Amino acid sequence: MSVADPTTTIDATLAATAALRCEGLVKAFQGVHAVNGAAFDVPAGQITALIGPNGAGKTTVVNMLSGAMKADRGRVFLGETEITGWPSHRIAQHGLLRTFQLSRELGGLTVLENLLTAAPNQAGDSFLNALLRPGLIRRQERENAERALHLLAVYGLYRHRDTPARELSGGQKKLLEIARAVMGQPKVLLLDEPMAGVNPALIDVLGGYILDLKKDGVTVLMIEHNLGVVERICDYVIVLAEGKTLATGRLSELRQNTEVVKAYLGEVMDASATH
Numbered sequence: 001m002s003v004a005d006p007t008t009t010i011d012a013t014l015a016a017t018a019a020l021r022c023e024g025l026v027k028a029f030q031g032v033h034a035v036n037g038a039a040f041d042v043p044a045g046q047i048t049a050l051i052g053p054n055g056a057g058k059t060t061v062v063n064m065l066s067g068a069m070k071a072d073r074g075r076v077f078l079g080e081t082e083i084t085g086w087p088s089h090r091i092a093q094h095g096l097l098r099t100f101q102l103s104r105e106l107g108g109l110t111v112l113e114n115l116l117t118a119a120p121n122q123a124g125d126s127f128l129n130a131l132l133r134p135g136l137i138r139r140q141e142r143e144n145a146e147r148a149l150h151l152l153a154v155y156g157l158y159r160h161r162d163t164p165a166r167e168l169s170g171g172q173k174k175l176l177e178i179a180r181a182v183m184g185q186p187k188v189l190l191l192d193e194p195m196a197g198v199n200p201a202l203i204d205v206l207g208g209y210i211l212d213l214k215k216d217g218v219t220v221l222m223i224e225h226n227l228g229v230v231e232r233i234c235d236y237v238i239v240l241a242e243g244k245t246l247a248t249g250r251l252s253e254l255r256q257n258t259e260v261v262k263a264y265l266g267e268v269m270d271a272s273a274t275h
Helices: 012-016 058-066 088-093 111-116 127-132 134-154 170-183 200-215 227-233 258-273
Strands: 018-029 032-043 047-051 073-078 096-098 188-192 219-223 236-241 244-249
Touching (some): 018 058, 018 219, 032 058, 032 073, 032 219, 032 236, 047 200, 047 227, 058 073, 058 088, 058 096, 058 188, 058 219, 111 170, 134 170, 170 188, 170 200, 200 227, 236 258, 244 258
Parallel strands (some): 032 244, 047 219, 047 236
Antiparallel strands (some): 018 032, 018 073, 236 244
16 A cells, blocks of 8 residues: 555556556646646556545546546556547547546437447448448447447346436436446446435445446446445545545555545544434
8 A cells, every 4th residue: 555655556566557547647727736746557457446535636637537638747548558638539449438427418319329329430430431331330330239238238228228318317327327338348437426416225236337347357447435335346445635646555454544534534434423
């Protein structure tokens, strides 16, 4: 476990197999630093939690990792490839996708259509293919539809396949967003508070789906405030505070870290005790 050193990785072995890595990320808004030197490694094939107090810079970090926002300074690597400054669509094409804290479903499309729009490398996007290879397009569309229907069955949304996405419940929209990301065939998936606003009865179900992603070889980095969920499904934890990496390690170790308890865990545990 590393403590109070933003340049330190989880450990040397994990650093050598990092699926995603950032170095010295900085982002300021009107002179105020939301992120101020964050640096960490996300180990391949594992589920890693990104935690910290409100205002720690977690979502801003995810925005920079995914290309939704450009860093003022710092570097980002997807595997061995530097992706610093790449636009989000190019990063997604290389296998890094993300979800959002507030679901961003395409409300006017059906649930099935939402997944079909996420299929990568669609031959029909090319005018030349449309002109010269219509058979390829039809075959790919059939395969994409079969895969999308399979994912909807896996995520318990099959019976809603023809329902406009706007009509789903909050929890169902979370499931749809994860299923849509999986349709994009991610190597690394960033989840921004996947349990936020979800009916408590669905939290364990969502946790199970995230564990299934790990079984399928997807690396997951998730922002999460529910420490019970973090303890159950996450292999490692990264703690941000004031825009910097405060500590990394397993949650059981971090509970013994006085700096982490002072900055975040004590606040969370006190809040839990009052409910």
